[in-house]
Amino acid sequence: MPESKKRKPVTATGEAAAASAAQRPSPRWWAPTMVTLMVLGLAVVVVTYLTKGGYPIPGLGNWNLAIGFGVMIVGFFMTMRWR
Template sequence: MPKAKVTKTTVGTQSSSTTNRTPVKINTGGTPMWYKVLMFGFMLFGLVWLLVNYLAGDQIQFMMELGPWNYLIGFGGLIIGLLMTMGWR
């Protein structure tokens, strides 16, 4: 069986003049403030809507007209806010 040829240069080494040792700050890409405000706003809106519906829904005219749609509005706000938490870093 033939033997492999051996080269005299070493593979994978670089000269020290081409190596850059300057530390680089890496941006991790945190969530912007507007996203957090919107996310918590949706959750708070849904919670407040449901609380007002339970406590004073029969005294507020437009909430009486909405009827069972109040649950969709309240839980919809909560669900949208909770789904937005998946994009929060």
């Protein structure tokens, strides 16, 4: 009686490699950078409100709020990749 074909061993390529790469822990600098960006953005927003748009970058006015919120959003997006 003929033997059936042997199955090939599964290798870590394609989706399996991507899944294992996604499970790796974050680098040591990831969490401090994430928290720093969120706190820095908050500080920019608070300073902008306290000085009525005069600081931290004079001349931009209330665009300082957009910069502060943008920095905070980058920090919050970093939380999605943190392991």
